[in-house]
Amino acid sequence: MTRTALNRRRFLHGTGVAGLAGMIGTPAAVADVSLPGKTPPPYRVGDRYDFDTPYSRIGTDCTKWDYQIELFGDGIQVGMGIADLDFRAAPCIGEAMQARMQHENWGYLNRELGYASLKEAISRWNAERHGVMVDPGTIEIASGVHPGLIAGITTFSPPGSRVLLMTPTYEGFYSDLRYTNTVANESELVFENGRYHIDWDDLEARMTPDTHAMLLCNPQNPTGNVWSEADLLRIGELCLKHEVVVIADEIHADFVRTGVRYTPFASLPDKAIVNNSITCKAVTKTFNLPATKNAYWFSTNPVYVERVKKNHRADINTLGVVANEAAYRHGTDWLDQLLVYIDGNHAFVESYLKANLPEVTYTRAQGTFLAWLHFGEIMDRVGVVEKSEASQGSDTPMTETQVFEAWLAGNAGVQLNDGEAYGKGSRRCMRMNIGTSRQLIELALGNMTRAISAV
Numbered sequence: 001m002t003r004t005a006l007n008r009r010r011f012l013h014g015t016g017v018a019g020l021a022g023m024i025g026t027p028a029a030v031a032d033v034s035l036p037g038k039t040p041p042p043y044r045v046g047d048r049y050d051f052d053t054p055y056s057r058i059g060t061d062c063t064k065w066d067y068q069i070e071l072f073g074d075g076i077q078v079g080m081g082i083a084d085l086d087f088r089a090a091p092c093i094g095e096a097m098q099a100r101m102q103h104e105n106w107g108y109l110n111r112e113l114g115y116a117s118l119k120e121a122i123s124r125w126n127a128e129r130h131g132v133m134v135d136p137g138t139i140e141i142a143s144g145v146h147p148g149l150i151a152g153i154t155t156f157s158p159p160g161s162r163v164l165l166m167t168p169t170y171e172g173f174y175s176d177l178r179y180t181n182t183v184a185n186e187s188e189l190v191f192e193n194g195r196y197h198i199d200w201d202d203l204e205a206r207m208t209p210d211t212h213a214m215l216l217c218n219p220q221n222p223t224g225n226v227w228s229e230a231d232l233l234r235i236g237e238l239c240l241k242h243e244v245v246v247i248a249d250e251i252h253a254d255f256v257r258t259g260v261r262y263t264p265f266a267s268l269p270d271k272a273i274v275n276n277s278i279t280c281k282a283v284t285k286t287f288n289l290p291a292t293k294n295a296y297w298f299s300t301n302p303v304y305v306e307r308v309k310k311n312h313r314a315d316i317n318t319l320g321v322v323a324n325e326a327a328y329r330h331g332t333d334w335l336d337q338l339l340v341y342i343d344g345n346h347a348f349v350e351s352y353l354k355a356n357l358p359e360v361t362y363t364r365a366q367g368t369f370l371a372w373l374h375f376g377e378i379m380d381r382v383g384v385v386e387k388s389e390a391s392q393g394s395d396t397p398m399t400e401t402q403v404f405e406a407w408l409a410g411n412a413g414v415q416l417n418d419g420e421a422y423g424k425g426s427r428r429c430m431r432m433n434i435g436t437s438r439q440l441i442e443l444a445l446g447n448m449t450r451a452i453s454a455v
């Protein structure tokens with residue numbers, strides 16, 4: 001990206017018009033594949049959505065692009081980090097928001113009245129899409145999955161106690177543990193034949209008397225595991241036996257690859273196991289609405305619901321409710337097409353790496369729009385160990401993968417998430433978000449291949 005483009009971004013921000021046009025900003029890499037300054041091409045042609053044409057987000061103060069340019073400089077060509085999508089939203093969402101905006105009063109929304117229809121839509125989505133019956137009366141609307149997780153941990157895990165995780169796992173869990181003054185109890189998954197599986201002996205051994213809750217991520221960010229019914233039942237049995245409550249984070253539920261089945265924890269055929277859980281989910285990951293701050297949690301166990309509610313506060317915004325409900329009610333067609341596209345992205349990354357950068361191992365994902373990549377000794381060639389060690393006494397100590405993140409940003413113009421943030425077993429790994437146009441994935445992989453080949 002050029003200085004002029006950056007200045008333009010600041011100018012747009014200063015004038016308050018950033019984000020209006022959709023095609024604002026001119027990231028150097030996207031410039032030749034999008035139409036900066038012009039009206040975006042039609043999103044839907046016939047009955048097909050166009051996910052191929054890159055959609056510039058530059059100038060919207062987004063984390064995935066703007067913040068990386070702020071951190072790493074103008075050389076950033078492709079942001080492949082934080083887990084949101086680069087695509088335009090399903091049109092039904094904007095339409096519903098526009099309709100609500102015709103009424104120009106934004107006073108307090110009543111919880112009973114204002115959430116009732118959203119809860120009904122949530123219940124319907126889970127029944128129709130995933131075959132799990134969720135009583136709307138047991139659903140609590142949250143301002144994010146994190147607030148639900150934090151309420152769950154606060155309820156079941158006193159400060160100082162340990163919370164069970166299967167790692168590598170979502171790095172945000174560690175902030176929830178810090179927030180609740182609890183400690184990670186990490187059971188490392190085993191990597192074999194390109195996939196992760198559970199070390200059952202280790203998992204059970206970690207269900208010690210000071211461990212009262214388990215954060216279960218299904219589908220698992222970042223490894224892409226979609227846990228089978230058999231795995232979930234076995235986890236559930238062990239948790240019951242050792243009095244560990246399952247807090248299931250199923251925010252990635254809708255992102256499964258072709259032929260893969262996601263099993264909601266709440267759908268397991270054992271009532272006692274299901275009653276020992278709460279589930280946290282959201283419309284926002286599925287439909288790329290995370291900044292609308294909306295999510296939900298539920299449990300079949302009324303005692304758990306009442307206990308967790310005492311530790312949960314949600315402040316929701318009106319437009320968020322409108323957007324999230326519209327997505328679940330009318331976004332099915334968009335999502336179905338998107339899932340086929342993401343499936344193709346996974347296949348593309350796997351085959352590209354095999355052909356062009358075989359030293360990098362792609363984890364064979366069953367779900368999510370995330371690719372978990374093992375860089376192995378490439379990181380040695382880049383000198384991450386020495387550079388990380390040298391940074392330890394400084395104001396900005398860096399892990400090995402943080403060094404590699406900065407190296408990739410500087411040498412390939414690509415930002416990936418640094419692996420070591422994902423807990424035990426993440427050494428030499430990086431997370432790449434592939435919820436974007438294939439052209440940008442190809443650009444990122446091409447840049448990385450060239451940079452790595454030169455060391």
Ligand SMILES: Cc1ncc(COP(=O)(O)O)c(C=O)c1O
Nearest residue numbers: 083144145146170221251290295
């Ligand atoms: C597994 C998982 N849980 C929770 C979140 C964040 O959820 P929210 O933004 O609703 O708090 C994410 C976001 O990437 C995630 O991947």
